[in-house]
Amino acid sequence: MFKKILLAEDFQGENQGIAETLREKLILEELQNELYCDKAFTRLKVALKNTVPYELLITDLFFEKDHVDRKLKSGSELIKAARALQPSLKIIVHSMENNPIHVNSLFKEHKINGYVCKGRKGMLELVKAVKEVYHNRTYVSPQLNLTAANNVVELDDFDRAILRELANGLTKKEVSEKFKQEKITPNSESTIDKRISRLYDEYEAKNTTNLLFKLAKEGKI
């Protein structure tokens, strides 16, 4: 079994519960837990330097903001940094996120090794995932049904930038002006119009209000 595991999870209750269960169900030599991404990353770096690197990282995706300044703001940033630092590291994500698209992109972009949804069976699955990953297999929570991944078009950064401003009540003209000021391209009213019209098609929305409402309800923005 893994000799050295790092757990990053900002909810104190969850954090302790996971650590407790893993220690109980698996024979572990070393399991550290951290409440902040930055601290977790520092631990990875130090361990690597001291030639006793971590073998497995278990991390959440969302880390709540508080008064502590931070460079790494989310689990995916931590994962990205960790992958760059130590490509051999095994990574299991343990999160509430249950959108197959997002989960899929974690496997594709960051080569994570396992994904477990938080929930009633979360702990049982996590133990299973650790075992699977230890044997160089991947694990995905069955509820995700990742194979039958849905074909909904993803929003890109530009889409999201526009939608964010519209959600805040700016007009398209104002969005265009703001983008010009902030040197975001493209930025013509016309292009912004076209982008939104395309989203109407993709999400079967009738107007901006309808589009933003739908996306908000789906948690996409």
Add this chain to the structure above:
Amino acid sequence: MFKKILLAEDFQGENQGIAETLREKLILEELQNELYCDKAFTRLKVALKNTVPYELLITDLFFEKDHVDRKLKSGSELIKAARALQPSLKIIVHSMENNPIHVNSLFKEHKINGYVCKGRKGMLELVKAVKEVYHNRTYVSPQLNLTAANNVVELDDFDRAILRELANGLTKKEVSEKFKQEKITPNSESTIDKRISRLYDEYEAKNTTNLLFKLAKEGKI
């Protein structure tokens, strides 16, 4: 200290973490934990019948749906049922919800005794909350700032009817026509305009898109 505590929380990891911490930090005689609202409620009923009722209920608000059929679908339904069954029961809510409006309504409508936000300090706060509630005081996570509670006006049925149609992408003219067909009064475009304008003021929204987005995010529609 409380002699008999019931914990309802559907995330296995969190559930175990909380139970562990409470047993460690407080001198408890009896602490049971349940993953389902219905089971938790049954426990309350049985205990009351056997004349050794629970003294404190700690519950989450959101309980994920799974294959198991259920009557009580959320923490607030559990709280309502529990209050009706056993008015003397102390209740602490432990949830991610951080909207002061919703939290406030729990105190007003269900007379809960404490509210703790999940998060990095969640466990420390929860222990503190249990102690406070034991001494017949209430506890609210400081981050909520509930005293400066917002005075936001509630939506009435007519507001909601308009907003629902706008969210579905209808224009104001179409909403007016629909209301006329369905004999909903008032129904002139003008009145609908006025209602929405009033909501702009009340919710500090700049336009319909902004208003709907805000309300969707606050979970009001």
Add this chain to the structure above:
DNA sequence: AAGTCCCTTACAGATTTCTGTAAGGGATTG
């Protein structure tokens, strides 16, 4: 090099949104 595809941009016209003014009516109050 020519053809094709797609993105960016400009522009224009019809429709919708938003705001303000104003009139009428019901309910309440002094």
Add this chain to the structure above:
DNA sequence: CAATCCCTTACAGAAATCTGTAAGGGACTT
């Protein structure tokens, strides 16, 4: 009863939204 308040409605003008056409340019293919 008159004064007042608030809701409903009509109307009108400025601004914004939405849709379509069209031109230019970069990337990619044949």
